[in-house]
Every structure is written in C-alpha cells, then in structure tokens.
Amino acid sequence: MPTTTKQKIVNTLLTSLGKNAKPKIGERPVxxxxxxxxxxxxxxxxxxxxxxxxxxERFYDWNEVRVSSTLEIMESFEDALSHADARAQRIIDFLQEIFETTYSFDLELLLEVLQKKGMKQAAKQLARYQAANDYTVAWVMQQSLGGHTIPLDASGIRVLKRMGLVEDAQVELETLRTSIEDQVPKAKGTLFVDVVSALANTHCHADKPACRDCPLHTVCPTGLDTKGKKPR
Ligand code: SF4
Structure with missing residues (x-):
C-alpha cells in the first residue's frame, strides 16, 4: 500500500475517532x-x-495486592477481562519481584532508576521482569518515559492489518511496531493507541467486523471490500 494511502487512513482514524478522546499521559507512577x-x-x-x-479501592495498598490470591484480584476485574487468571498472576509476580528487590513499593524509585539508564537500557530493564511482555514494556516506555513507542496487542494488530497499515508478512512484533511508529506522529502516539483499541471493541471485532457502520469504511481496504455486499 502506498505511504500516502496509509497516511490518509491514519489521519482519518485520528480525526474521526480521536476528536472526543482525551488521552492521559504520565498520570501514574511507573x-x-x-x-x-x-x-x-x-x-x-x-x-x-x-x-x-x-x-x-478494594485493596489497602499494593502490598495487600501482592499477598492476595488471584481469585481475590480477579474480583476487581468484573469479568471484563480476557485471561483474567493469568493477568492476576502477572500482577502478583510483578509486585513480588519489585518487593524482593526494593523491600518496598516506592512509587518514584522505579522511574528514577529507568530515567538514569536512557531509553534502550530502560526498555531492557523493564523486559527483565518476569511479568513483562512486549506490550507492557512499550506501554511504560510511552506513558512514563515519553518514548515514541506504540504498544501493540493482538486486537490492535488485527485492526491495523485489516486497514493495511501493516502487512500480513510483517510477523515480527518489533517490525510491526517500528512500521507503525514510522506512520504515527509521536505527539499522537497515545491517542492512536486509544482509538485503535476503541475501534477493535466497537466495530473491528475478531469474528465479524461491522465494516458497514465503521467510520473507517471509506478508507479501510477491508471496509471498501464490503461495498455492495449485503449488510449483516
Ligand atoms: S472498515 Fe471494517 S475492517 Fe476496516 S477498521 Fe472498520 S471494522 Fe475494521
């Protein structure tokens, strides 16, 4: 797909879905x-x-979360999250690892440590946590350290592939992310992540994307492909 077409799709995505969004940056400690x-x-x-x-609200502090069971943590999820058990376990594992290395939950300390390292080393440090994956590292880099990093999850990748912003052949996660980071201005990175996940939830579902009602259907190749077909 030509770069100008990709740019048009990115702009449409940001303007049509982003006009009412209010991205929040750096509101939480690392x-x-x-x-x-x-x-x-x-x-x-x-x-x-x-x-x-x-x-x-349900736990007194992060230490109480650390010593709780996955079931107790999952009660906070209200059945709204996939892989709830695994997520709860990762939270416990992360808090345990932090606790074992610092014997506290000093919320500013981690940011200071990462800021001293520079971007690449900070990403490596974050990736060493057992509970880390590509998404969590990219998220923290973007939200806390101001890096031009776009966190990509499975639902986001699905949307981006359907829109033709990444090629199916670009299988390496790092390659996908670099490709998207080149297409999205740094100042719009947080907004981009929000609108892509919102679109994945409202229209670009895994099984049956609701292309006919999607605000991207006039520029998205998959949406254009549904033209003339019967609405579901
Ligand atoms: S037009 Fe269809 S495939 Fe394209 S982003 Fe919208 S729902 Fe997804």
Missing part, C-alpha cells in the same frame, strides 16, 4: 503504569480504567 498495562492489553481504556480503580 509501578502503576506497569500494572495498568497488564490490565489494558486487549481491552479499551474505559475498561482498564474501571478495573484499575477497582483494584485501588
């Missing part, structure tokens, strides 16, 4: 951004915000 990223992967900002607030 430790909390990491936990939030575990909740945020493959869901929307609204759901992740709600679940995160539940966690904060």
């Amino acid at each position: 430790l909390e951004q990491f936990i939030y990223a575990i909740l945020r992967e493959n869901t929307t900002r609204e759901v992740a915000d709600r679940v995160f607030d539940n966690l904060r």
Whole structure:
C-alpha cells in the first residue's frame, strides 16, 4: 500500500475517532503504569480504567495486592477481562519481584532508576521482569518515559492489518511496531493507541467486523471490500 494511502487512513482514524478522546499521559507512577498495562492489553481504556480503580479501592495498598490470591484480584476485574487468571498472576509476580528487590513499593524509585539508564537500557530493564511482555514494556516506555513507542496487542494488530497499515508478512512484533511508529506522529502516539483499541471493541471485532457502520469504511481496504455486499 502506498505511504500516502496509509497516511490518509491514519489521519482519518485520528480525526474521526480521536476528536472526543482525551488521552492521559504520565498520570501514574511507573509501578502503576506497569500494572495498568497488564490490565489494558486487549481491552479499551474505559475498561482498564474501571478495573484499575477497582483494584485501588478494594485493596489497602499494593502490598495487600501482592499477598492476595488471584481469585481475590480477579474480583476487581468484573469479568471484563480476557485471561483474567493469568493477568492476576502477572500482577502478583510483578509486585513480588519489585518487593524482593526494593523491600518496598516506592512509587518514584522505579522511574528514577529507568530515567538514569536512557531509553534502550530502560526498555531492557523493564523486559527483565518476569511479568513483562512486549506490550507492557512499550506501554511504560510511552506513558512514563515519553518514548515514541506504540504498544501493540493482538486486537490492535488485527485492526491495523485489516486497514493495511501493516502487512500480513510483517510477523515480527518489533517490525510491526517500528512500521507503525514510522506512520504515527509521536505527539499522537497515545491517542492512536486509544482509538485503535476503541475501534477493535466497537466495530473491528475478531469474528465479524461491522465494516458497514465503521467510520473507517471509506478508507479501510477491508471496509471498501464490503461495498455492495449485503449488510449483516
Ligand atoms: S472498515 Fe471494517 S475492517 Fe476496516 S477498521 Fe472498520 S471494522 Fe475494521
């Protein structure tokens, strides 16, 4: 797909879905951004915000979360998250690892440590946590360290492939991410992540994308392909 076409799709995505969105950057300490990223992967900002607030309200502090069972943590998820058990376990594992290395939950300490390292080393440091994956590392880099990193989860990749912004052949996650990062201005990175996950939730479903009602259907190759076909 020509670069100009990709740019048109990115612009349409940002303007049509982004006009009412209010991306929030750097509101949480690194430790909390990491936990939030575990909740945020493959869901929307609204759901992740709600679940995160539940966690904060139901537990006295992060140490109480650390010593709780996965079932107790999952009660905060309100059945709104996929792979709830695995997510709860990752939160416990992360808090345990932090606790074992610092014997506290000093919310500023982790940011100071990462800021001293520079971007590449900070990403490597984050990736060493057992609970980390590509998404959590990219999320923290973008939200806490101001990096031009676009966290990509499975639902986001599905949307981007259907829109032709990444090629099916680009199988390496890092290659996919670099390709998208080249297409999205740094200042729009957070907004881009929000609108892609919102679109995955409202229209670009895994099984039956609702292309005819999608605001991207006039520019998305998959949406254009549905032209003339019967509405479902
Ligand atoms: S037009 Fe269809 S395939 Fe394209 S983004 Fe919208 S729902 Fe997804």
